Amino acid sequence: MNPNDQAPxxxxxxxxxxxxxxxxxxxxxxxxxxxTKTFASWALTLDHKxxxxxxxxxxxxxxxxxxxxxxxxxxxLFSPMPLITPLFAADPGAQADLYNQWFxxxxxxxxxxxxxxxxxxxxGNFVLPLLLGAKDVAxxxxxxxxxxxxxxxxxxxxYVLFSGGVDTGWTFYTPYSTxxxxxxxxxxxxxxxxxxxxxxxxxxxxxxxxxMRPKGMTWxxxxxxxxxxxxxxxxxxxxxxxxxxxxxxxxxxxxxxIGIFDPQNGGDPVLYQHFFWFYSHPAVYIMIIPAMGVISxxxxxxxxKRIFGYRYIGYSSVAIxxxxxxxxxxxxxxxxxxxxxxxxxxxxxxSVGIPSAIKVFNxxxxxxxxxxxxxxxxxxxxAFIFLFTIGGLTGLFLGVLSIDTHLHDTYFVVAHFHYVMMxxxxxxxxxxxxxxxxxxTGKMFSEFWGKIACTLVFIGFNLxxxxxxxxxxxGMPRRYYTYQDKFEIYHQLSTVGxxxxxxxxxxxxFYLLQSLASGKKAPSNPWGGNSxxxxxxxxxxxxxxxxxxxxxxxxxxxxxxxxxxxxxYSSRTTAGSA
Amino acid sequence: MMHFFNPLLSHWATQTGPSFWLPAPVSNxxxxxxxxxxxxxxxxxxxxxxITALLVIFMMKFKAPEGQKATSQNDHNLxxxxxxxxxxxxxxxxxxxxxxxxxxAMATAPSNAxxxxxxxxxxLWNFTYPTNGAVVPGASEDFNEIRMGVRDxxxxxxxxxxxxxxxxxxxxxxxxxxxxxxIKVMASDVLHSLxxxxxxxxKDCVPGRIGELWFEATEPGVYDLLCTEYCGQGHSLMHSKVxxxxxxxxxxxxxxxxASYDETLxxxxxxxxxxxxxxxxxxxxxxxxxxxxxxxxxxFGSLRQYTENGVAGSTTVDEAYIEESIRxxxxxxxxxxxxxxxxxxLTDKEILWVTEFIKSLGK
Numbered sequence: 001m002n003p004n005d006q007a008p009x010x011x012x013x014x015x016x017x018x019x020x021x022x023x024x025x026x027x028x029x030x031x032x033x034x035x036t037k038t039f040a041s042w043a044l045t046l047d048h049k050x051x052x053x054x055x056x057x058x059x060x061x062x063x064x065x066x067x068x069x070x071x072x073x074x075x076x077l078f079s080p081m082p083l084i085t086p087l088f089a090a091d092p093g094a095q096a097d098l099y100n101q102w103f104x105x106x107x108x109x110x111x112x113x114x115x116x117x118x119x120x121x122x123x124g125n126f127v128l129p130l131l132l133g134a135k136d137v138a139x140x141x142x143x144x145x146x147x148x149x150x151x152x153x154x155x156x157x158x159y160v161l162f163s164g165g166v167d168t169g170w171t172f173y174t175p176y177s178t179x180x181x182x183x184x185x186x187x188x189x190x191x192x193x194x195x196x197x198x199x200x201x202x203x204x205x206x207x208x209x210x211x212m213r214p215k216g217m218t219w220x221x222x223x224x225x226x227x228x229x230x231x232x233x234x235x236x237x238x239x240x241x242x243x244x245x246x247x248x249x250x251x252x253x254x255x256x257x258i259g260i261f262d263p264q265n266g267g268d269p270v271l272y273q274h275f276f277w278f279y280s281h282p283a284v285y286i287m288i289i290p291a292m293g294v295i296s297x298x299x300x301x302x303x304x305k306r307i308f309g310y311r312y313i314g315y316s317s318v319a320i321x322x323x324x325x326x327x328x329x330x331x332x333x334x335x336x337x338x339x340x341x342x343x344x345x346x347x348x349x350x351s352v353g354i355p356s357a358i359k360v361f362n363x364x365x366x367x368x369x370x371x372x373x374x375x376x377x378x379x380x381x382x383a384f385i386f387l388f389t390i391g392g393l394t395g396l397f398l399g400v401l402s403i404d405t406h407l408h409d410t411y412f413v414v415a416h417f418h419y420v421m422m423x424x425x426x427x428x429x430x431x432x433x434x435x436x437x438x439x440x441t442g443k444m445f446s447e448f449w450g451k452i453a454c455t456l457v458f459i460g461f462n463l464x465x466x467x468x469x470x471x472x473x474x475g476m477p478r479r480y481y482t483y484q485d486k487f488e489i490y491h492q493l494s495t496v497g498x499x500x501x502x503x504x505x506x507x508x509x510f511y512l513l514q515s516l517a518s519g520k521k522a523p524s525n526p527w528g529g530n531s532x533x534x535x536x537x538x539x540x541x542x543x544x545x546x547x548x549x550x551x552x553x554x555x556x557x558x559x560x561x562x563x564x565x566x567x568x569y570s571s572r573t574t575a576g577s578a
Numbered sequence: 579m580m581h582f583f584n585p586l587l588s589h590w591a592t593q594t595g596p597s598f599w600l601p602a603p604v605s606n607x608x609x610x611x612x613x614x615x616x617x618x619x620x621x622x623x624x625x626x627x628x629i630t631a632l633l634v635i636f637m638m639k640f641k642a643p644e645g646q647k648a649t650s651q652n653d654h655n656l657x658x659x660x661x662x663x664x665x666x667x668x669x670x671x672x673x674x675x676x677x678x679x680x681x682x683a684m685a686t687a688p689s690n691a692x693x694x695x696x697x698x699x700x701x702l703w704n705f706t707y708p709t710n711g712a713v714v715p716g717a718s719e720d721f722n723e724i725r726m727g728v729r730d731x732x733x734x735x736x737x738x739x740x741x742x743x744x745x746x747x748x749x750x751x752x753x754x755x756x757x758x759x760x761i762k763v764m765a766s767d768v769l770h771s772l773x774x775x776x777x778x779x780x781k782d783c784v785p786g787r788i789g790e791l792w793f794e795a796t797e798p799g800v801y802d803l804l805c806t807e808y809c810g811q812g813h814s815l816m817h818s819k820v821x822x823x824x825x826x827x828x829x830x831x832x833x834x835x836x837a838s839y840d841e842t843l844x845x846x847x848x849x850x851x852x853x854x855x856x857x858x859x860x861x862x863x864x865x866x867x868x869x870x871x872x873x874x875x876x877x878f879g880s881l882r883q884y885t886e887n888g889v890a891g892s893t894t895v896d897e898a899y900i901e902e903s904i905r906x907x908x909x910x911x912x913x914x915x916x917x918x919x920x921x922x923x924l925t926d927k928e929i930l931w932v933t934e935f936i937k938s939l940g941k
Contacts, residue, residue: 081729096811169808175785176768176810263786269769270784303640306653312663334771335782336789339685343678350670354663361662364632369650371642382633389629393622400673402607402614402680406778409771409806473599473615475775477806480814484802485729528645555653562645569645 031442031539046140047542051147052126053440056433058147059122060509062113062154063426067502069106073099074464074498077491080482099481100167101182105160107170108187112194113154115421116283118429119290120236121150121201124229127436128205130533130540131223133214133549138207142200149197156190159183169479171280174261174272178253185254188247195240195247198286202236205229214532217551220314223531224307227314228293231321235282235289239325243279246272270335277328285324287421289317291428292359295384298428298435299363301529302378303370306555309362316355323352333401334408342401349399356392360385376450377527380431383458384424391419394469412472415465423461430457430508437512438526442539443519444567449511456504463497523568528560534569604801604822605777606794610680612778618673684779687792691758694751698763698770698783698805701812705751711855712837716803716818717749725817742819746800748836750819754829755798763789771807774820782807798824839927849935852928861919864939871919872912876940884910900933 032049042050076083076099085095125143129136137143160166166187168177177184209230213222249260250272259265261272292313300307307313329337329345363385372378394416398404407413438444467490472478476487483491525534531554536545560569596602599619603612640648695706703716724741727733733741746752753759763772765783772791773780781791805816823829837855839848853859853874861870872882882899883892886909893899893910902909907919924932 081726093811096814100808100811100813167810173769173808176808179768180810263784268786270787303648304642304646305648306651308653308655309659310653312659334780336784336787339682342681342685346677346681347674350674353670354666357666358659358663360629361658364629364636365655365658367633367636367640369648369652370636370640371646371648372637372640373644374637374641382637385633386630389626393626396618396622396670396673397615399670400614400618400677400680402611402677402684402778403618404677405681405684405780406611406615406775408780409773470599474596475601475773475802475804477773477804477814479808482814484725484817558647558651564645567644 029541031537032542033442033539035542044144046136046144048125048129048136048140048143049440049540049544051143052122052124055117055122055125055147055150056440058150058154059114059118062109063118066106066109066114067505069102069109071498071502072102073106074495076102076481077483078495080485080488080491082482096481097167098165100169100479101165103479104167104169105157105165108166108191109157110421111170111283111287112191113150113157115287115425115429116194116198117150117201118287118426119294119432120205120229120232120286121146121197123294123429123432123436124205124290125201126440127225127533128208128229129212130439130536130544131226131531131554132208132212132217133532133545133551134208134212135543135545137204138211139204142204146197146200146204149193149200153190153194153197156186156193160187160190171276172247172250173276174250174253174267174269175263177250178262185251188251192244192247195244198236199240202233202240205233206237209233214549214551220311221551221553223554224296224310224313224317225290225293225531227317228290228296231317232286232289235286235321235324239279239282239286242275243283246275246279249275270332270337273332273335274328277331278325281328281331282321282324284417284420285320287425289320291384291425291432292317294428294432294435295363295381296359297529297531298377298381298431299366299385300555301435301527301557302373302375302381303367304373304528304557305366305370306557307362308365308368309358310555312358313362316358319355320352323348323355327352330399330404333404346399346401346404350396353392353396353399356388360389360392373527375447376445376454377431377434379451379454379458380427380434383454384427384431387419387423387427387458387461391416391424394419407473409478410472411468411476411478414478415468415472418465418468423465427457427461433512435527436533437515438522439533439538439540441516441519442522442537443515444522444526445515445519446511449507453504453507453511456507457501458504460497460499460501460504463500464494465497467491467493467497520567523563523566525560525569526567528557528562528569530554530556530560601775602797603776603778604795604797604799605774605779606796607680607684607778608776608796610683614673614676614680617676621669621673684791687760687790688758691760691792692753693760693762694753695762695764696751696772696783697766698772698809698816699766700768700809701805701816703751703772703803703816703818706855707833707837710833710837711857712833713851713855714752714836715749716751716816717745718812718815718817720745720749721817721819722815742800746819746821747832750800750821751803752821752823752829752832752836753795754823754826755795757826758792758794760790760792763791768809769807770805770809770816773804773806774801775804776801777820780806795820795822798822845931845934846938847935849931849933849938852924852932853935856922856924856928858922858932871915874936874939878937878939883913885913886910897933900936901929904929904932 032047076085082095085098089095089098160183163183166182166184167180168184209226252258253260253262257265259267261267261269296307296313327345327349329341330349333342398407398416471487471490476483522538524537530552532549532552535549559571562569600612603609693708697704702718705714724738728738763781763783765785770783771780772783777793779791779793781789799822801820803818803820805813863869863873864875866873866875877895880895881892882895904924907921911917
């Protein structure tokens with residue numbers, strides 16, 4: 001690889017650091033984790049792996065917080081009568097307000113702080129340069145700044161929690177958000193800052209993928225995860241500014257009384273919905289496309305078989321990214337936008353379903369006649385295909401205008417987007433975390449507990465959300481603090497499911513942490529993958545590779561020999577890493 | 579174009595009671611919506627079963643110990659790609675088409691439809707019947723109390739039913755059976771959304787806009803009416819009822835009773851009800867702001883400049899002037915206003931109440 005392609009700042013710092021600490025890097029030399037040990041060497045690091053790891057810790061912390069609020073919401077809904085809100089507030093009105101803050105906080109944290117940065121910023125940061133055989137992303141300083149912007153945004157959310165919460169729903173719909181007395185402005189400022197974090201990451205990835213591919217890696221032999229992160233990055237850069245502007249307008253309306261969305265001042269609330277969904281619909285794909293990229297890697301590697309229909313999967317990522325910009329109106333079928341617009345948006349909405357279907361069928365075809373290692377990672381991959389299928393198919397109901405009129409803003413919608421965002425995007429994130437955990441930490445986790453936890457999460461998830469489909473189509477509206485008795489049984493099943501899922505996630509946290517302390521040492525290639533990250537030690541050295549790797553065919557997976565003693569897959573024909 | 583499937587669709591949608599998935603179908607749209615629902619449902623079930631079966635079979639059949647080679651590295655098949663692109667394209671076009679047909683019918687109210695206005699505000703409904711201007715409340719508080727009463731055991735189901743019937747005498751959205759009804763939806767503060775699950779209809783109530791939905795109820799009965807757009811603290815309490823009357827006559831009889839006044843109320847309160855029901859509200863404000871006509875705040879006893887047959891004059895606003903202005907609105911036109919007030923036929927009692935109401939708004 002041409003050294004001029006490298007970001008000057010990144011290589012400068014890394015070569016200085018390695019020179020100081022490890023004059024001779026060998027197979028057993030220091031990894032990026034141990035090369036320097038001071039706090040500053042982490043806080044000010046320009047190494048994409050450390051930044052990715054810090055993102056990971058932050059995102060998982062926020063996932064815990066958002067999960068706590070989810071459990072509060074589900075616990076409260078176990079009964080239509082006030083159940084746990086009376087523990088925190090005496091007045092019935094204040095109890096309802098509290099519930100409203102809980103679901104708002106859950107939604108906002110999970111969307112803006114967990115799922116959007118989850119795969120791209122945490123996993124992507126770690127893996128993307130490795131997949132490219134590069135030393136770092138194109139702009140390491142920008143990369144660090146996006147992490148601190150994320151921290152800043154998260155700090156605003158924490159501040160909101162301690163300053164009375166926010167109760168608008170994660171969508172901040174006007175005129176309610178102009179009108180409510182809760183901490184809308186700090187929350188919106190937080191989202192605004194997180195938007196920049198997301199834009200910076202996207203920009204960085206676009207440039208990195210364009211400019212830093214190794215010799216011999218064309219667009220069509222990139223690992224599909226890169227197709228996914230690239231498509232995502234384009235959406236991040238193009239759509240996020242619209243959200244930023246919208247939220248600024250909302251702040252102006254709240255502080256200065258400028259009438260943009262509030263009809264009291266001559267504004268239009270439906271305009272807010274157009275602006276909001278112009279970002280937030282593509283944002284759904286910011287969450288799901290990179291997740292699909294992860295799944296393409298997992299399914300192929302753990303089936304030890306070439307990915308089926310490479311080009312179709314790659315192109316379908318791009319197709320979804322493009323279509324994602326022109327379907328936002330399907331969030332507004334009942335808002336009173338014109339009949340003609342509704343019909344057009346409905347038609348285009350179905351076009352997003354096709355590339356998603358293509359991906360699912362190609363993943364399944366990849367498994368056909370493969371050699372399936374049914375480990376924890378693969379189970380997450382297969383769980384994803386099942387859950388995403390349900391998420392996609394239930395989306396069809398909502399795209400059909402006549403049916404959506406009935407289902408809009410009911411629990412059916414809640415269940416649908418949880419199947420897509422959690423059952424798909426988040427499950428892929430957890431799957432990816434397991435897939436790359438040995439590479440990140442150099443440790444193997446317990447497959448035994450991993451499989452049990454995955455099963456619990458899978459069962460708990462379906463138990464939580466399948467009843468929500470039923471009560472939704474029976475007419476249970478979303479965002480309800482109390483409900484009619486006839487829905488009680490569905491809510492109770494759902495709450496039980498949420499707790500089962502929580503047990504699964506706690507188990508996951510436990511065995512992953514335990515692996516850090518006493519896990520088996522990970523070989524460089526524990527799964528038999530052939531993309532470049534498996535051609536360097538686990539964990540990788542600071543500069544990622546000893547020497548300059550050249551492009552491999554990431555899906556040529558049948559030339560490895562498995563060594564049961566070390567658990568390593570080594571190549572028969574070539575010498576593994578360079 | 580796809581009428582071939584209609585017999586199948588109607589077969590799936592012939593249920594009359596509530597099913598596992600959907601509430602009892604009681605409007606002209608229910609059969610269409612449910613037919614579309616079950617079409618998508620069975621397509622989805624087919625693909626879900628297919629995909630799940632493939633996943634499970636492959637997991638069993640191709641499970642292998644670590645290190646075993648895959649028996650094939652085949653990575654493409656054009657026929658398969660075309661099939662699993664083409665079939666979803668065709669199916670999703672059919673879904674779009676059914677949805678479009680159903681939706682266009684929902685979006686186009688017949689011209690002879692009876693119109694009722696539904697106004698949402700935090701956290702209540704008001705229904706206005708234009709035939710006699712009756713404003714009927716949604717009575718959400720009553721319905722929530724009844725629900726809670728049944729739950730904590732203080733109300734037996736019979737007592738609850740009795741109380742509900744009593745409340746519905748003067749509350750709720752009432753419509754005759756088999757009659758097209760158009761609901762104009764509005765909101766006075768934040769977003770709300772009017773949802774009647776049994777009718778499969780829903781429309782957002784957007785402040786500053788007038789939305790529209792219509793339906794024809796097909797079964798007499800009492801059905802839920804809910805708010806489905808988040809509106810804050812009392813969102814889940816905006817629960818009212820739709821009453822479908824078995825005949826036009828019984829509906830009209832109800833309307834007459836609902837439109838009658840509770841004469842035990844103080845006159846100024848009755849006047850306020852008249853102000854709302856008879857539409858004075860749309861031109862005369864109570865807060866000093868100028869609309870099409872003068873505000874009523876501080877109007878009583880004030881000096882009013884007017885023009886009568888092109889001649890300027892002035893008078894103190896008193897009982898006589900108010901009554902004259904209601905009975906002959908175009909006689910004395912207050913200066914600065916366009917003089918567009920229609921003749922609103924009020925009874926003597928209503929005029930008395932309105933006058934007392936205006937008096938109560940300060941001098």
